Amino acid sequence: MIRLCALDDIPENDAIGIRIADGEIMLLRDDGELRAFRNECPHLGIELNFQPDVFLDSDHAYIQCANHGALFQKHDGLCVFGPCQGQSLVAVPVQLVDGAVWLVTSS
Numbered sequence: 001m002i003r004l005c006a007l008d009d010i011p012e013n014d015a016i017g018i019r020i021a022d023g024e025i026m027l028l029r030d031d032g033e034l035r036a037f038r039n040e041c042p043h044l045g046i047e048l049n050f051q052p053d054v055f056l057d058s059d060h061a062y063i064q065c066a067n068h069g070a071l072f073q074k075h076d077g078l079c080v081f082g083p084c085q086g087q088s089l090v091a092v093p094v095q096l097v098d099g100a101v102w103l104v105t106s107s
């Protein structure tokens with residue numbers, strides 16, 4: 001497993017990006033639940049955000065792609081509006097251990 005950050009580094013109802021060897025993981029706290037997705041929009045396969053750690057729409061109701069405005073549900077990453085509607089962000093397995101967020105790796 002790879003340590004990504006402390007849970008407290010992620011504001012409640014907001015998201016942050018953590019760089020790993022092959023890209024970036026978006027970590028999201030959503031009503032007490034921790035979610036993790038690859039920072040990769042299913043529309044063009046590019047990163048969702050223009051500014052660091054800015055992944056949500058203005059109401060913090062959806063994950064929003066800054067490129068063409070696609071909106072994704074926070075709980076499962078499903079796109080509900082935009083050019084990739086019906087497609088999903090790729091969920092990433094993470095575990096919370098002693099207040100730290102760990103990426104679960106296969107090796």
Ligand code: FES
Nearest residue numbers: 041043065067068
């Ligand atoms: S790249 Fe995300 S909506 Fe187009």
